[in-house]
Amino acid sequence: MRFPLRTKNTLLFATTFLFFLIVPAGAQVSEVENGLFVVRGAVGDNCAKTCYRFGMQCSYNSLKEGNRWFRNVRIADTVAGTGSTCKVVNSVERDGRPFPVIDQRNYCYGVVGGRDNYDCEAVSTMDSGGRRLCSCYPNGNNPVVNPPPPNPPPPANPPPPPPTNPPPSPGGRVPPGYDRVWRDNFNGNDINPNNWSRGLVNDRNNDDRVIWNPDEGGTGLLNRKYAGYILDSATTVRDGKLMLANREHNVRIQGTSPRGNFRYSSGWVNSMGKRCFNGSKNGIYLEVKAKFPEGQKVWPAIWLVASREIWPPEIDIWEYFGNFFNVNNRDDVMHLRNIWGRTWNKRTHNIELKGFHEAYDGFQTLGWQWTRNEMKWWINGELVGQKRRGREVPDGGWPEEDMCLVLNNGLMSEVGAGNTKFPNYLEIDYLDFFQAGVTRSAAVATDDPLSHSMYSPELDLVMVLGKAGESCSAACSRIGRFCSTDSLRRGDKYATRAQMKETSEALGASCEGGVHDNFDWDINPLITTENYCYPVPGRTRTNQDCDATSQMQKGGRRIGQRVCSCGTNGFWE
Numbered sequence: 194m195r196f197p198l199r200t201k202n203t204l205l206f207a208t209t210f211l212f213f214l215i216v217p218a219g220a221q222v223s224e225v226e227n228g229l230f231v232v233r234g235a236v237g238d239n240c241a242k243t244c245y246r247f248g249m250q251c252s253y254n255s256l257k258e259g260n261r262w263f264r265n266v267r268i269a270d271t272v273a274g275t276g277s278t279c280k281v282v283n284s285v286e287r288d289g290r291p292f293p294v295i296d297q298r299n300y301c302y303g304v305v306g307g308r309d310n311y312d313c314e315a316v317s318t319m320d321s322g323g324r325r326l327c328s329c330y331p332n333g334n335n336p337v338v339n340p341p342p343p344n345p346p347p348p349a350n351p352p353p354p355p356p357t358n359p360p361p362s363p364g365g366r367v368p369p370g371y372d373r374v375w376r377d378n379f380n381g382n383d384i385n386p387n388n389w390s391r392g393l394v395n396d397r398n399n400d401d402r403v404i405w406n407p408d409e410g411g412t413g414l415l416n417r418k419y420a421g422y423i424l425d426s427a428t429t430v431r432d433g434k435l436m437l438a439n440r441e442h443n444v445r446i447q448g449t450s451p452r453g454n455f456r457y458s459s460g461w462v463n464s465m466g467k468r469c470f471n472g473s474k475n476g477i478y479l480e481v482k483a484k485f486p487e488g489q490k491v492w493p494a495i496w497l498v499a500s501r502e503i504w505p506p507e508i509d510i511w512e513y514f515g516n517f518f519n520v521n522n523r524d525d526v527m528h529l530r531n532i533w534g535r536t537w538n539k540r541t542h543n544i545e546l547k548g549f550h551e552a553y554d555g556f557q558t559l560g561w562q563w564t565r566n567e568m569k570w571w572i573n574g575e576l577v578g579q580k581r582r583g584r585e586v587p588d589g590g591w592p593e594e595d596m597c598l599v600l601n602n603g604l605m606s607e608v609g610a611g612n613t614k615f616p617n618y619l620e621i622d623y624l625d626f627f628q629a630g631v632t633r634s635a636a637v638a639t640d641d642p643l644s645h646s647m648y649s650p651e652l653d654l655v656m657v658l659g660k661a662g663e664s665c666s667a668a669c670s671r672i673g674r675f676c677s678t679d680s681l682r683r684g685d686k687y688a689t690r691a692q693m694k695e696t697s698e699a700l701g702a703s704c705e706g707g708v709h710d711n712f713d714w715d716i717n718p719l720i721t722t723e724n725y726c727y728p729v730p731g732r733t734r735t736n737q738d739c740d741a742t743s744q745m746q747k748g749g750r751r752i753g754q755r756v757c758s759c760g761t762n763g764f765w766e
Contacts, residue, residue, distance in 0.1 A: 221233050221275040221276040221277065222247055222275060223271070223274035223275045223276075225259070225262050225271065225274065225328075228330065228331065229255065229258055229259060229328060229329075229330065230247070230249060230328065230329050230330075230331075231259055231262055231263075231271055231274065231275060231326060231327065231328050231329075232244060232247060232249075232275065232326075232327045232328070232329055233272065233275040233276075233277060233295060233324060233326060233327075234324050234325045234326070234327055235324060236297070236317075236322045236323070236324050237316055238316065238324075238325065239251075239313060239314050239315055239316045239325065240256065240312075240313045240314075240325055240327035240328075240329070241313040241314055241675035241677070241760070243325065243327045243329070244313075244327055244329035244330075245675070247329065248331070249329035249330060249331050250329060250330050250331070250666055250670060250675070251313035251327060251328075251329055251675060251677070252313065252330060252666045252675075252676060252677070252739040252740050253311050253313075253676075253677060253678045253737070253738060253739045253740070254330075254738070254739065254740045255328050255329055255330045256311045256312075256313065256327070256328055257311055258328060259327070259328020259329075260293075260304050260328075262328065263293035263303050263304045263326055263328075264303050264304055265281055265283070265303040268281055268293065268301050268302075268303045268326075269281050269301065271326070272295055272301055272326070275326075277295065277299065278299060279295050279299045279300065279301035280298075280299060280300050280301065281301055281303070282300045282301065282302055283302075286302075287300075287302045287319060287323075288318075288319055288320050288321075289317055289318040289319035289320065289323055290315060290316075290317060290318050290319075291305040292312075292315065292317060292323075292325050292326075293325070293326040294317045294319060294323040294324060294325055294326060295323070295324050295326060296319055296321040296322055296323050296324070297321055297322035297324075298321060300321075301326075311677075311678050312677055312678065312679050313675055313676075313677040313760070314675070314677055314679060314680070314760045330740075366480075366560045366571045366574045366576075367478055367480070367560075367627055368476075368478055368562055368627075368629070370629055370630065371476070371477075371478050371627040371628060371629050372627060372628065373625065373626070373627050373648070374626050374627060374628045374648055374649040374655070375388075375468070375626050375648040375649055375650070375699060376623065376624070376625045376626065376648070376699065377389075377435075377623065377624045378433065378622075378623045378698075379430050379433055379434055379435045379621065379622070379623065380433050380698070381430060381695070382430060383429075383430050384428065384430060384435065384462060385695055387467060387650050387687060387692065387695065388464060388467055388468050389462040389463065389464060389467070389468075389600075390462065390463055390464075390465065390467070391423075391425045391428050391460075391461065391462055392412060392413070392423045392425065392461055392462075392463070393405060393412055393415065393423065393461065393463060394412055394463075394465075395463070395465045395466040395467065397466065397467075398466050401465040401466035401500075401502075402463075402465060402502065403415070403463050403465060403498050403599055404498065404502055404503070404504045409451065410451060411448075411449075411450030411451040412450040413448050413449070413450050413451065414448070414450075414451055417606060418518075418605065418606055418607070419459070419492070419603050419604065419605070419606060420455070420456070420457045420490070420604040420605060420606040421439055421440075421455070421457040421458050421459030421602070421603055421604045422446045422448050422455035422457070422458050422459070423458070423459055423460070423461050424446070424458040424459075424460070426458075427439075427440060427458050427459055427460030427461075427602070428460035428461065428462055429460075433622065434620050434621060434622050435462070435600070435620070435621040436460070436618050436619075436620055437459070437460035437461065437462070437493070437600060437601060437602040437618060437619040437620075437621075438458070438459070438460045438602060438616045438617070438618050439457060439458070439459050439460075439486065439491060439602045439603070439604050439615060439616060439617050439618075440457065440458045440459075440615055440616045441456060441457055441610075441615040441616075442455075442456060442457065442458060446458060457604050459601065459602050459603050459604060460601065460602050460619075461599065461600070461601035461602075461603075462599075462600050462601070463498075463597065463598065463599045463600075464597045464598040464599075465498075465500065465597045466500070466597075467597075467650075467651065468597065468598060468626075468651075469500040469595040469596060469597040470595060470596065470626075470628075471592075471593070471594060471595045471596065472562075472563025472564055472565075472568075472592075473563070473564070473565045473591065473592060473593040473594075474565075474593075475628050475629055475630060476562065476563065476564040476565070476628070476629035476630075477562070477563050477626065477627065477628050477629070478560065478561070478562045478626075478627040478628075479510070479560070479561045479562075479563075479624070479625070479626055479627075480558065480559070480560045480561075480624070480625040480626075480627070481495060481511075481558075481559045481621060481623070481624050481625070482556055482557070482558050482559070482621070482622040482623050483495070483511075483556065483557065483559060483619065483620060483621045483622065484555055484556045484557070484618075484619075484620040484622075485511075485513045485527075485549070485550070485619060486513075486602065486617035486618055486619055487515065487525075487550055487612075487613075487614075487617070488515045488610070488611065488612055488613025488614060488617060489515040489516040489524070489608055489609065489610070489611035489612055489613055490515055490516075490604050490605055490608045490609065490610050490611060490613040491513065491514075491515040491602070491603070491604060491605075491613060491617060492512075492513070492514055492515070492603035492604055492605045493512075493513050493601065493602045493603055493619040494509055494510075494511065494512040494513065494599070494600075494601055494603065495510050495511045495512075495559075495598070495599075495600055496508060496509045496510055496511075496512060496598075496599050497510065497592075497596040497597065497598060497599070498596060498597055498599055499594055499595070499596055499597075500594070500595040500596060500597050501594065501595070504536060505532045505533050505534055505535070505536070505539050506531075506532060506533050506590075506592045506594070506596070507530075507531075507532040508530075508531055508532075508563075508592060508596065509528055509529065509530040509531075509532075510529070510559075510561050510570075511527060511529070511559055511561075512527070512528040512529075512530060513526070513527050513528075513549060514526050514527075514528065514605070515605075515608070515611075515613065516605075516608050516611070518605060518607050518608060519607060519608055523545075523547075525547070525548055525549050525550050525551065526545050526546065526547050526548075526549060527545070527546040527549040528543050528544070528545060528546075529543065529544040529545075529546070529570050529577075529578045529580075530542070530543040530544075531543075531568075531580065531586050531590070531592075533586070533587075533589075533590030533591075533592070534590065540590060542580065542585050542586050544570075544578045544580070546577060546578075553572060553573075556620070556622060557572055557573060558571075558572070558573050558574070559571070559572055560572075560574075563592075564629075565582070566581065566582045566583075566591075567579070567580070567581050567582065568580045600619070600621065601619070602617070602618065602619040628649075648699040648700060650684075650687050650696075650699075651683075653760065654680065654683050654684060654758055654759070654760065655672065655674055655758070655759045656684055656687060656696065656699075656700065656756065656757065656758045656759070657669065657671075657672055657674075657700070657757050657758075657759060658700040658701070658702055658720060658754055658755075658756060658757075659754050659755040659756075659757055660754060661722055661743070661750070661751040661752055661753060661754050662742050662743060662751030662753065663742060663754070663755065664676075664739065664740050664741060664742045664755070665681065665738075665739045665740075665741075665755050665757035665758075665759070666739040666740050668755065668757045668759070669739075669757055669759035669760075672759065674759035674760060675759060675760055676739035676757060676758075676759055676760075677739065677760055678737050678739070679760070680758045680759055680760040681737040681738075681739065681757070681758055682737055683758060684756075684757070684758020685718075685729045685737075685758075687758070688717075688718035688728055688729045688756050689728050689729050690708055690710065690728040690729075692728075693708050693718065693726045693728040694708060694726070696756065697720055697726055697756075700720075700756070702720045702724070702754075703720075703724045704720070704724060704725075704726035705724040706721070706723060706724040706725035706726070707725060707726070708726045708727075708728060709725060709726065709727055710727075710728075715727070715743055715744055715745050715753060716738065716741045716742070716743050716744075716753070716755060717729055717730050718755070718756040719743050719745070719753045719754055719755050719756060720754050720756060721745060721752045721753055721754065722752045722754065723747075723752060742755070743755055
């Protein structure tokens with residue numbers, strides 16, 4: 194909720210409107226020039242939160258414009274304008290991060306070299322309680338620093354309008370207040386490398402991996418309870434589905450990690466270092482449309498492991514056993530299992546859905562919710578399982594950390610093939626991820642279709658498709674986030690020529706008009722309203738300007754929509 198804000202005896206005027214704001218404790222504001230305000234933040238606050246508290250906005254350009262007011266020769270006068278006094282200290286003498294700050298002793302440290310101080314999200318790490326000195330623009334008053342380039346000729350023969358982001362499945366059970374953050378339809382020729390790596394190891398960073406048994410396992414095997422050696426070729430995308438195979442081989446596989454001869458192979462993918470989340474921090478709902486294989490030996494699963502590479506914890510969201518390790522009367526059973534504790538003293542809680550394939554034949558819509566105090570499971574919209582913190586799972590065993598997905602087909606080494614047919618597949622039609630509170634900010638217009646055109650390719654980063662002619666500062670603000678140089682830089686890797694098509698689809702847009710390499714006349718990356726895509730330029734950094742807008746026009750109207758990446762730290766309540 195926003196309140197009027199007022200300094201002790203001074204009303205603050207902007208160019209076109211009047212601020213009446215209540216000053217939060219420990220923060221004061223001063224207008225240093227027309228339309229630019231400097232603010233003394235509270236200990237532990239970043240500039241995005243500090244500016245927002247006063248109904249204003251932090252951006253790369255606002256921090257850059259304010260830097261001259263924080264040089265050592267004038268910082269004391271600037272701080273005095275915010276209602277405080279300070280003793281100027283050489284910037285290199287202070288501890289912590291190199292932003293203009295004032296500490297609790299009223300020592301102030303000015304701008305240092307480099308561009309690190311242009312980060313809206315960072316907080317001071319000074320041992321003596323540093324408070325960032327921020328410069329803010331009033332919302333809607335962010336000037337465009339660079340003059341607009343000439344208008345390009347309009348594209349010829351525009352394709353039809355882009356498809357909308359698909360709605361949740363009618364068989365699903367998306368909880369109220371949850372919004373889609375990302376979705377994988379498996380519509381390409383292979384797995385999306387922004388979401389998945391084959392096997393147990395992150396293909397971009399070998400340090401991110403699913404923990405295998407060090408005595409029995411390796412990159413090709415989690416442990417000796419599995420009979421299938423993990424092969425890349427066992428994971429394919431076909432007809433819009435992820436296909437994770439179990440295969441039997443007449444010529445044994447010569448395993449190298451671990452060493453051994455293997456009669457079977459299996460397909461695995463993981464999201465380590467790419468798609469991890471914490472439902473205890475922000476409630477999540479995961480919906481998967483999947484078809485599980487049948488046969489006594491099969492052991493497929495959709496499950497979670499800790500991103501920090503320890504075990505336990507483990508959450509087996511959907512873990513199917515054709516025959517549970519040869520135990521009588523435990524055929525055709527789906528497990529909904531939590532594991533916690535220590536490796537040498539683990540504890541579990543399990544819900545068994547017996548006769549799974551008898552009750553659910555073919556593709557099923559599987560829903561799972563994880564919040565701070567509860568987990569729920571649905572099949573085709575029907576509640577089939579529930580666990581509560583402090584009851585089914587003890588308070589100390591409830592997961593409270595980032596966890597990553599593993600999707601795998603598998604075979605039990607202790608169970609004979611029996612009625613199992615080869616090859617068999619765990620087939621996944623789509624995976625839909627929703628999160629609570631994505632659009633909590635009052636700045637979000639609920640009737641704005643673009644307020645849901647966003648997805649989160651990695652932790653603490655949300656990408657959004659702006660409106661035609663809108664800056665990234667404004668686009669991020671609409672969804673209750675903020676734009677900074679760092680967030681745009683992080684998002685650049687999802688808007689390269691190679692990734693632009695997948696990103697556009699994740700945003701509910703389209704590159705049907707093609708991906709074009711014209712970087713000379715406009716701000717990139719962007720998607721036009723006529724489905725032409727322009728990726729990150731390779732030789733310039735103009736795309737890392739939060740306040741710039743696309744100048745592309747056709748018939749006198751703006752058609753360029755910026756692809757923006759927004760930070761999520763310090764989420765605005």
